[in-house]
Amino acid sequence: MASAKQDFERFIAWLHQPENEIPSSVRRLANLMFANFDDLAQTTRHRSMRSVYLTGLAREELAQTSDEAPVAQVAVANGAWPWKRLRNLTIGPFRGFRTPEPFDLQKRIILLYGPNGSGKTSFCEGLEYALLGSVEDAENKRIAPRVYLANLHEGRFTPPVLTATDHQNRDVDVAANEETYRFCFVEKNRIDAFSRIAARPAGQRSELIAALFGMDQFSDFVGHFNEAIGGQLVLEPEKKLLLNARREALANDQATVDGDEQVLEALDNEEADLAASHSAEMTYTGLKQLIGSEEVPGRLQELEGILNALPLAVIGLTRAGLLQAFEAAQERHEQVGRIETALAERSAQVSFRALYTSVLALQDMEGDHCPACDTPLTGPIHVVANPYEKAQVGLAQLRDLAELQENLATSQAEFGTASRALRQQMSVMNRFVTAHLEEETAVGRYLAQLPAEPAGVWWAALQSEQQESEAVSLEQLLGVADRVATQDAAAVLAQQERQRNIEERDGLNELRLKVQAQDLKRQQHVANVAAAKDRISAFDEANAELIEQVVQEKLDIERDVPINAAYDRFLTEIRKYREQMPGGLMAGLNETAMSLYNEFNRNDLDADKLAELYLPLTGEDKIDIVFRGRPGVRVDALHVLSEGHIRCLGLAILLAKAKRIESPLVVFDDAINAIDHDHRGGIREAIFENENFLDMQLIVTCHSNEFIKDIQQHLPQRQRDQCSVILLRHHTGDYQPRITRKVPAGNYITQARAAKDLLNDREALAASRQALEMLTEKTWGWMASHDLGFLSLQLAGVGKEPALRNVCDAILKKLKDAAAFNHASKAPLIAAYGKIVGIPEENLVWTYLNKGTHEEANRDDFDTEKVEDVVQTLETLDMIELRRGR
Structure with a gap:
């Protein structure tokens, strides 16, 4: 029920207390907020809504707001209540x-x-x-x-x-x-x-403690202040810094113009040094002419044209090489012929060698008799000569023949290799002839008709002394080889020249890039000088609006900096107040x-009751308690209490x-x-x-x-x-x-007295029973608080409630037996219960008190005096002090 406005008003009163030493600007800001509280309370911290509202309000009215404490509209409760x-x-x-x-x-x-x-x-x-x-x-x-x-x-x-x-x-x-x-x-x-x-x-x-006292609206109001309002204020001279930066740029422009001659002289020197890096007598203009361009080609374009032409390849065919290959093939051919002649002369021995080898191959299967006639090797009847021994002796004698056969195989392989090497030379020569368009010459036709894998002595025609007119001689081929060698020598010289051209081109390309960079550097400098001269002449006109903004910005800063400082201090104080x-x-x-x-x-058990309670004095404090069962041990109430x-x-x-x-x-x-x-x-x-x-x-x-x-x-x-x-x-x-508005009395004793005064004994006893139950429970509880709560009761059966008279009897007996228990209420209780219990149990009164007053036909009248005694006794019992622990 506490409104945030009234709590805020109390905060303002606290803020204006001299001992708090709050600056005037903070008090004025607080007064301004209070004057506009209703609108301010509608804002929240969401999207800086409150700080935006406060900024506009402070800019318009803070300077005119008084720093004096406003007239208090609320009174402080101090016990002087206007009514009772x-x-x-x-x-x-x-x-x-x-x-x-x-x-x-x-x-x-x-x-x-x-x-x-x-x-x-x-x-x-x-x-x-x-x-x-x-x-x-x-x-x-x-x-x-x-x-x-x-x-x-x-x-x-x-x-x-x-x-x-x-x-x-x-x-x-x-x-x-x-x-x-x-x-x-x-x-x-x-x-x-x-x-x-x-x-x-x-x-x-x-906040919840504030809510307990109905001050949660104020706590919520304080919680909606933004952490800062600097985002809505002008606190830094951003426009001035921008203008100064532009003026610094203008100073740089003036320096650029003033240093134009020196920069140009330095560029001239750099260009001269660049030309001299090519040759001592070279000028920068001459260097650019030497390099050339697409419009005016120079040496660089010339070199590119030369290097783009396909260079001659070194073929590697020479007279000596061709002749050496020819001789090697011929020599291998002759060697094979000599070995074949020797083998032919010993052809019979070749047959015997094969026979001997076959015989030895049968020794493992036919080792105990002759493989030809089956005659045993040993025994009464045996061969004249052992065929296996004879074969071994024969092979030993023909060992040089085996070596000759192996040499033939080796020589034939070498002959094939030499033949192919010669054929390769012929293939290279054929490509040369073809490249020179000489396919229709005798040499060209000869070379073209050679098979890819020729067999035998395919070059024999080159050695014939009787040659036809179209036949090609070895000398002709050697002549072509001489032409190839001459061309290879020229190709080697051309390659050496090409490498010199590549080196020269690369050097000129490097100079070209440096010249381009140097020219760009000069162009940029000239453009910068021109632009600087334009900016210098147009600065004030171009920045007229910014210059006006700088003037206004200074006024805004002078206005907003105090607002920001006042807000920061205000926020600190109101949060401190809330915490207090x-x-x-x-x-x-x-x-x-x-x-x-x-x-x-x-x-609760006495040990579970409180011996000490410490309520918080700040928002960070806890509610500490000390249980009677653990003296001196402070615990957080919120952690241990249900x-x-x-x-x-x-x-x-x-x-x-x-x-x-x-x-x-x-x-x-x-x-x-x-x-x-x-x-x-x-x-x-x-x-x-x-x-x-x-x-x-x-x-x-x-x-x-x-x-x-x-x-x-x-x-x-x-x-x-x-x-x-x-x-x-x-x-x-x-x-x-x-x-x-006039609800009948709900107290049972009052109801019993009212019924008795109307001579309605039935209703009086009905209310008396309820009153006696209530007072008996109250008495029992009072006795329990004095350690007399254990009663011996008679029950009518399992699950049955004790009769009211039995409870009254047990209470009376317990009080009489408690000789060591002294209390002012003890004697009146004994007297009252003695009077109640003194009514005979068979009396109609106790019948009603025990079982309740239900409608029954042909019932005897009540004993009016006994009913009066019951009501009076209950009224007496009602006046006895029966509060627990008293």
């Missing part, structure tokens, strides 16, 4: 209320219950609007109040009217004040959010919050804050439903039965009729007349909640 109790609320048309509806709020405890959608939330939002001037849900959902608060069927809303009783018991109108009444409300949503605090990173826990919020909110709450937490968790215990801690902190500021009112807006059932009894006892909040008005909305009933049952007798119950139900078609 609410009196009446009239609401409607407003949200779920279509027509005006008055609510009497004069009682200290106001209990409203009803089903969901019956108007409880609208009632609380009416109180919220009347006390705070706004409704948090409308702000969270960013819905305009006129839309959110309007009744759907009336299409409008009327501000609720709230009156109260002041300290002089006068009726006064309640004026909405966010700051004063912000901590009067305890909401379910806040406790739900606080229970999830353990799942948040440490840096975000301060937990300390400001929770200061002095440790003891009270811990005491309430332990009361909420009355059923979600249910964390919810109890959140509620305890809120109520401790209300007590701290001495709030006259606490409104529980469905807050009880945020607490699990296990803790509701402890919370009910701490809030409604103990003395924690006796000086506060308590307004509770809840859809649980059972919880409302329990409050009424356990409310101390002296406070029951200060409790009012209101029932809200759904409309019946007119869209206006149905309201029952």
